[in-house]
Amino acid sequence: MERTVLYGFGQSSASWRVRWALAVKGIAFELAVVDLGKDAQRSAEHLARNPIGRVPVLVIDGHALAESVAIFEYLEETRPAPALYPHEAFARARVRQVVETVNAAIQPFQNTRAFERAGADAATQKAYAHHFNEQGMVALEGLLGEIAREHGGRFAVGDALTAADLFLVPQVAGARRFGVDVQRFSRVLAVEAAAMATAQAADARPENQADAPKK
Ligand SMILES: N[C@@H](CCC(=O)N[C@@H](CS)C(=O)NCC(=O)O)C(=O)O
Known part of the structure; x- marks a missing residue:
């Protein structure tokens, strides 16, 4: 193989x-x-x-x-x-909406290439990433609330772990890293907690990788 x-x-x-x-x-x-x-x-x-x-x-x-x-x-x-995507078409579309909000509207503004264009000093770069993370978390809080009203459940979309959770959780960590106060995003935090309680979640965290910075 x-x-x-x-x-x-x-x-x-x-x-x-x-x-x-x-x-x-x-x-x-x-x-x-x-x-x-x-x-x-x-x-x-x-x-x-x-x-x-x-x-x-x-x-x-x-x-x-x-x-x-x-x-x-x-x-x-x-x-x-x-499965990491639900079968029902609209639930599946909601998963993709969460995925793209993270992948297209938040994360691109916190990578090295974006920082190089944002400015030379670390404070400017952090403020730039903070802006997009904060705006993104506000949007995700609203979106997850709407999805919860449609689908119920403890995860981002319904009662099963989906791609939406796997994109959301690393982005919440990103938001914290860039100084966003995430405490006010109660639905985001509830979904993060539910996803992190699932079986494989801990092993995938950056802290548990071989190349993690030594404390
Ligand atoms: N949309 C891409 C994002 C990839 C991406 O931005 N990766 C970052 C690390 S999270 C990277 O390689 N950054 C290096 C750089 O910007 O030079 C994906 O989902 O795979």
């Missing part, structure tokens, strides 16, 4: 999403660290895997696939159980 290798970085929120999805689906994988602290994502070797120079990249079934949304959907289509 072909090896499954996750090229990622412990502190990367997009890598966290994929580590967690692989664990939920019970897919064994090897981890190859691409050290963002050393700019390894811009090496020729990594650019050959992903031309945009970012992590994660998953080597699976003989292919190198980047972009966590594409990875999640490929995993779901090729290894459907346990």
Whole structure:
């Protein structure tokens, strides 16, 4: 059988999403660290895997696939159980709405490339990321409330863990990292707690990765 290798970085929120999805689906994988602290994502070797120079990249079934949304959907289509997307069309669309709010409207503004354009000093960069995280958490709090009224349940969408939870939780950690006071987002926190209480959640956390900064 072909090896499954996750090229990622412990502190990367997009890598966290994929580590967690692989664990939920019970897919064994090897981890190859691409050290963002050393700019390894811009090496020729990594650019050959992903031309945009970012992590994660998953080597699976003989292919190198980047972009966590594409990875999640490929995993779901090729290894459907346990499912990370609901069957019902509108619930599935809601999962994708949460996923894209994180993936397209929040996370892009906290990566190294965005910081380079935002300004040279660390305080400017943090304020920039804070802005998008705060605005994003306000939006997610409203969206999760609306979804709870439609679907009930303790997770982001209904009563089963979905891709929405796996995208949400790393972003809440990102919001905290950039100084957002998340205490006022009660629905976000309740969903985070429910998702973190599930079986594979702890192992996927950045703190539990081999490349985590030593305390
Ligand atoms: N939309 C991409 C986001 C990938 C991304 O931004 N990865 C970050 C780490 S979380 C990265 O590699 N940053 C390096 C850089 O900006 O140079 C995905 O979901 O995979």
